[in-house]
Amino acid sequence: MTTPVVQARGIVKRYGHVTAIDHSDFELRPGEVLAVIGDNGAGKSSIVKAICGATIPDEGEILIEGKPIKFNSPIEAREMGIEIVYQNLALSPALSIADNMFTGREIRKEGWMGKYLRLLDKPAMEDFARDKLTELGLMTVQSIKQPVETLSGGQRQGVAVARAAAFASKFIIMDEPTAALGVKESRKVLELIQDVRSRGIPIILISHNMPHVFEVADRIHIHRLGKRLCTIDPKDYTMSDAVAFMTGAKEPPAQDAG
Amino acid sequence: MSDTPQPAPKGQEFEQTLDQSDTKVASFERKHHTLLERIQHVLHNNPTLVPVIVLVISLIAFGLIAGGKFFSAFNLSLILQQVSIIGILAAAQSLIIITAGIDLSVAAIMVLMSVVMGNLAVFAGVPSGIAILIGLAGGVGAGAMNGWFITKVKLPPFITTLGTWSIFYALLLWLSGAQSIRGQDIDTEAPFLKFFGASFNLGGARITLSAILMILVFVVLWYMLNKTAWGRHVYAIGDDKEAADLSGIRTDRTLLSVYGLAGFVCALAGWASIGRVGSISPQSFYEGNLDSITAVVIGGISLFGGRGSIMGALFGALIVGVFRSGLRLSGVDVLWQVFAIGWLIIIAVAIDQWIRRVSA
Numbered sequence: 001m002t003t004p005v006v007q008a009r010g011i012v013k014r015y016g017h018v019t020a021i022d023h024s025d026f027e028l029r030p031g032e033v034l035a036v037i038g039d040n041g042a043g044k045s046s047i048v049k050a051i052c053g054a055t056i057p058d059e060g061e062i063l064i065e066g067k068p069i070k071f072n073s074p075i076e077a078r079e080m081g082i083e084i085v086y087q088n089l090a091l092s093p094a095l096s097i098a099d100n101m102f103t104g105r106e107i108r109k110e111g112w113m114g115k116y117l118r119l120l121d122k123p124a125m126e127d128f129a130r131d132k133l134t135e136l137g138l139m140t141v142q143s144i145k146q147p148v149e150t151l152s153g154g155q156r157q158g159v160a161v162a163r164a165a166a167f168a169s170k171f172i173i174m175d176e177p178t179a180a181l182g183v184k185e186s187r188k189v190l191e192l193i194q195d196v197r198s199r200g201i202p203i204i205l206i207s208h209n210m211p212h213v214f215e216v217a218d219r220i221h222i223h224r225l226g227k228r229l230c231t232i233d234p235k236d237y238t239m240s241d242a243v244a245f246m247t248g249a250k251e252p253p254a255q256d257a258g
Numbered sequence: 259m260s261d262t263p264q265p266a267p268k269g270q271e272f273e274q275t276l277d278q279s280d281t282k283v284a285s286f287e288r289k290h291h292t293l294l295e296r297i298q299h300v301l302h303n304n305p306t307l308v309p310v311i312v313l314v315i316s317l318i319a320f321g322l323i324a325g326g327k328f329f330s331a332f333n334l335s336l337i338l339q340q341v342s343i344i345g346i347l348a349a350a351q352s353l354i355i356i357t358a359g360i361d362l363s364v365a366a367i368m369v370l371m372s373v374v375m376g377n378l379a380v381f382a383g384v385p386s387g388i389a390i391l392i393g394l395a396g397g398v399g400a401g402a403m404n405g406w407f408i409t410k411v412k413l414p415p416f417i418t419t420l421g422t423w424s425i426f427y428a429l430l431l432w433l434s435g436a437q438s439i440r441g442q443d444i445d446t447e448a449p450f451l452k453f454f455g456a457s458f459n460l461g462g463a464r465i466t467l468s469a470i471l472m473i474l475v476f477v478v479l480w481y482m483l484n485k486t487a488w489g490r491h492v493y494a495i496g497d498d499k500e501a502a503d504l505s506g507i508r509t510d511r512t513l514l515s516v517y518g519l520a521g522f523v524c525a526l527a528g529w530a531s532i533g534r535v536g537s538i539s540p541q542s543f544y545e546g547n548l549d550s551i552t553a554v555v556i557g558g559i560s561l562f563g564g565r566g567s568i569m570g571a572l573f574g575a576l577i578v579g580v581f582r583s584g585l586r587l588s589g590v591d592v593l594w595q596v597f598a599i600g601w602l603i604i605i606a607v608a609i610d611q612w613i614r615r616v617s618a
């Protein structure tokens with residue numbers, strides 16, 4: 001069996017009296033789209049945040065490509081090529097699309113201007129951002145300097161996904177990327193997900209939307225009451241089965257998805 | 259419509275028609291409606307435009323009302339000289355306000371450090387250059403102390419700097435014994451402290467070095483804010499700190515550097531103020547905090563953070579100077595100058611609110 005990209009065992013995270021993650025396991029395999037589903041408050045966001053360093057778990061062990069890892073911040077995860085599209089997108093509304101794509105990893109000009117005066121290479125960053133958005137079919141080219149707050153919800157989502165896709169080398173986490181979108185914009189995001197997978201980058205997709213999950217997921221991780229209940233193969237179960245497992249209406253299968 | 263699953267090549271069945279639908283949503287085109295909305299958008303993208311327009315209009319208006327004596331090169335350079343110290347403080351204040359903070363201690367840091375420089379150079383016999391370096395370092399320390407309380411102890415900037423304002427003010431009264439250091443003593447013991455009071459004539463204008471320093475400070479900070487990654491991070495923090503954190507900015511470290519730098523700029527203003535005032539007075543610039551905030555707000559920098567150009571604060575300081583000078587030369591009572599500045603502040607904030615409501 002190939003080494004999982006992420007393997008987490010016995011993760012615990014408490015917020016005061018609330019146990020958001022209760023001895024949960026987690027596994028992401030190479031090249032797959034892993035959907036994470038579960039009721040509101042089940043701890044879906046919490047477990048992926050623990051994997052990418054956005055929160056530090058109280059207990060448990062995380063292995064990335066087989067090596068034990070303890071992230072202290074999302075910056076460390078990102079330096080390893082892990083990108084996250086947060087539920088709230090984590091964009092700076094007043095800054096431009098290009099600025100947002102490069103936040104925290106700006107490119108400086110070559111030579112002494114960049115070295116001593118720390119001058120940014122804005123044209124290079126704008127070209128890169130424009131290329132990436134065009135590659136993902138997200139834009140007409142002239143407006144890369146536009147502040148993000150002037151974009152529609154779907155366009156912002158596009159910027160956040162493009163940023164993740166452009167820089168991820170290990171895997172991408174997407175927390176409810178279609179929750180706030182219309183039909184057409186959701187479709188665009190699902191196409192982006194398939195696009196990223198076709199380049200061999202695995203994706204963790206948290207979503208409430210069963211049709212979307214069943215359309216793009218290779219495996220489904222069902223989260224319930226702070227821990228992984230089971231994993232299923234979407235080809236073996238129906239959407240109503242999945243909902244029944246996740247709400248506790250039905251006992252989970254004895255065997256996890258192979 | 260049947261429930262049996264079809265071999266759907268792409269998407270859900272109900273989404274099949276999407277391919278034929280108009281594709282505009284995914285592009286970044288936008289439509290403008292009314293003239294007012296268009297103005298709102300232009301201002302949104304160029305927040306410094308408002309203070310520039312106000313400055314130009316007030317220059318023309320006072321030129322018409324007060325006549326030649328207002329528009330003389332001498333008077334205009336006098337305005338520049340008069341606003342130089344508050345201008346430098348406003349530059350420091352802008353840094354803080356762009357991070358969505360506020361600094362009530364800027365003037366106290368400035369005067370405290372001028373007292374430190376004066377005490378060391380005039381009374382303790384420390385060479386002027388070293389006294390100044392110690393004062394500038396003290397400014398960094400005072401600013402970093404604010405920054406430490408805000409980032410590490412997680413106190414709100416308003417409360418922190420309200421506290422340190424009193425602390426620094428008490429310290430400066432103690433260090434100075436509530437006494438001024440006289441101009442003659444500075445001249446004999448440490449004339450270099452008055453360096454920025456020097457001036458030269460240029461056409462009919464008299465340019466003081468403190469005015470040049472002010473412009474230099476603005477240019478350097480503008481470069482740092484707009485052309486370096488650090489500057490982009492400062493804006494991102496003011497815009498949405500949590501988002502900045504999540505997108506990989508070391509927000510606490512950046513904030514600490516902002517407060518330290520602001521403290522340094524305040525101390526620089528302290529040095530320049532010795533030349534500008536001619537003596538070192540613990541009672542001077544007591545309203546400097548509020549004056550600096552006034553300049554920043556009139557300059558179109560949002561008190562909510564993340565928006566506005568630091569150059570706006572320069573124009574804001576100049577607008578205040580132009581109003582004071584113009585109204586005085588027009589023979590208007592001082593109280594109406596204060597009255598006018600008050601309205602400027604309220605109008606500036608109202609315009610900022612309106613610009614921020616720009617529709618997507």
Ligand SMILES: Nc1ncnc2c1ncn2[C@@H]1O[C@H](COP(=O)(O)OP(=O)(O)O)[C@@H](O)[C@H]1O
Pocket residue numbers: 015018019020038039040041042043044045046047
């Ligand atoms: N920062 C936090 N502070 C306190 N409680 C939290 C925090 N984040 C999450 N929780 C709690 O942890 C539980 C799981 O939340 P979350 O992981 O966001 O669930 P989900 O994403 O599945 O809806 C909830 O009860 C939530 O209230």
Ligand SMILES: [Mg+2]
Pocket residue numbers: 044045046087175
């Ligand atoms: Mg969530």
